[in-house]
Amino acid sequence: MGIRLSSVILIAASVGLLSNCSGIRLRQPLRSTEYDWRLFGGSETRTNAAPQFLEPPLKLVWSYDASAGFGPSALSAKDSVLFIATLQGELQVISIKDGERLGWVSLGSAIASAPVVDGTTVIVATADEKNNVISYDFSSARKYWKRTAGPVESAPLSVGRLIIIATLNGTLLALDRDTGEERWSIQVSQPIRSSPASDGERVFFGCDDGAVRGVNAITGNLLWTARTGAAVFANPIVIDSLVIVGSLDSTVYAFHVQSGEIAWKYRTSGMVYAPAAGFEHRAVVGTAHGDLLCLDTRTGRLLWSALGGDAGGVINAAPLIVGNIVYVGTLDKQLYALELSDGALRWQTELPGRMKTSPAVFGKRLFIPVENRIVLCYRSTSGEE
Template sequence: MKFAWQETMNAIQRTTRVAAILVATASLIQGCAGIRLDRGLREAPYDWLTFGGAASRVNQSGSVAAPPLQAVWEYNALAGIRGTPLVKDSVVLVVTLSGEIQAVHLTTGERVGYMVLQSAVAGTPVWDSSFAYVPCALGSETLTCIGLRNAERRWARDYGSIESSLLLHGELLYVTTLDGIFYCIKKSDGMELWKFETAEKGKRKPIRSSPASDGTAITFGSDDAYLYAVERTSGKLRWKYQTGASIFATPVIAHDICVVGSLDGLVYALQMGTGKLLWKYDTRSKIYAEAAAAADSVVYIGSADGQLHALRIDSGARLWSFSAGSVISSAPLIAGDVLYVGSLDRILYALNRQTGEKLWQYEAPGRIRVSPVIWGDVLLLTSEDKFITAMRPAQP
């Protein structure tokens, strides 16, 4: 069976040729291509501007869309989608494996603009004010700043292959790379401020895990099986902890505890300040999920056997588990008392967050391997290969 990272690599290779053609012809179609947001977008507390909704990657929505839901539109991005959509005001930003960033109207589902990048986008960008910072998997421009008001590239830099999602803190961007290097970058010009190398050249393993932060330190996993914590301002190693296998998942940070799943099937909880192991929980299956979700002292994490586990974040005690029909490879989304989780069985499940009881389900056009997002009362569901479905609470 092929899991998330293997399929992403295959999709990137398939679409790189298409992206190259699009880049080569971009100069011929600039009159009709481009993203131009002619007005300033209003900010709301439930805007979804980064992977996981926050630097801590807790996947907790500031708004609620209570089930049952009904589809109001479906958008075809014409290429595979691996990053979560970002939403601000009435605009949805979508990135694709053909190397496009697309702007979609939240109300109608109509595309209002797009730009062509140099290669596939496998991670989630960051949306900051009127700028989008976008990672690319290949090429000589693997990190790009796009001005959304005037449809221009503010800067583009080469930081090696990036298949993870970006982290923004103030004026600084943080990114992990397949070269095994973690970078701190100035968002103003894209120049490197410092870098942390997990090992010497030739011995480094790829980093597919996206960075998470509590504001003082940044954590990420690596294919070398270590979970790293580095000081946010200096890049100095705070601690590292060795698990039993590669870590593809992104850590989640809550209550000064860092929680991450590993391919060894274990969930690890470590104290952010010291790296001390607090507990381990055995899911008995590999954990490919992008990340977990956390709220109210509970962490929710899925595994390759289709089980979703609700664990106390202070002790690792299991509160409940839920069986989906196939692999869970994306993070659940917390929306009030409801937990939304998708599976490769094409089903989006809505669960009671306290008990794990299934409240409702929806069959998507394809397999679900990207976390849903909620803005206002609209839930955006991404499914293979190229669809985004907008859903609202069903009218009585």
């Protein structure tokens, strides 16, 4: 695998700034590795894909009880540490190696999305109306800065030195990563539940008004607006110079990143709530009907379909591509592993709860959050870790 699960140590410590709760203090800095999953979707493009191989069948290594539920996304990973955000307002930190809790901090209100892990800080957005975007410095166990953005359900995005936040008040704003100062904001008429994505120059997001928008990442200037037929809850992914996103009108759309012009669209059998996963000219999309579809990103052509009907339950969380395998969980408590090339089923296991939260991966470990407050860690039964 090329990486060792190092013995990074965190300690829980009392911090006067955070009354009646514990803190997270890092004794050693977290190393940057090629396997880091430091924000929802794995990168600013939100493609939910990693190049390493994680061959099924998998075996359960550990399970962790977070004592609270999870939002649409909850997990980020860096070095040997897994960060877990809960709807109870806690940010929990556990060891990737054995699932032992290393520390936690209460941040007040529900956290519905995965944090951004950046250097020695972790940036979290909560459902509070005020002071709800928080930069927590885990080298000193203190809140570094906090800003008011409005209630947030989507995941924060890191683009260069900016943190992009989308709110249920219909605001998209950019904050300075180091100070929390606002750099720009734009306002739309309806809530934004879609987590923004970026190609490094532009930021893209869906909205309850059925539109997908592209804005300049540096200035916040609106570049284009494209329309779908219904609300867009899923976040877009950026792949092959396209913005690909599903809508509640049961259609997957691909828009050109520069112009917003439609490249193609594909009608599915059910509404699309979950983000797609994208890798090597393929976009994998799950639907509320339980179908898992693989589309050619260049043409929109259907390459294969799997699950669906009596064979699969509602897909409410993003698929995850790890090398040549697609992992996807369903609301009927099943976790599947399929070949990316042709959709052939390679492995299946029953989960202890419904899967409504998107998974994450670090190296050769797969993390699955399920509805009954549990995070499961799987690894391959063959090969070195």
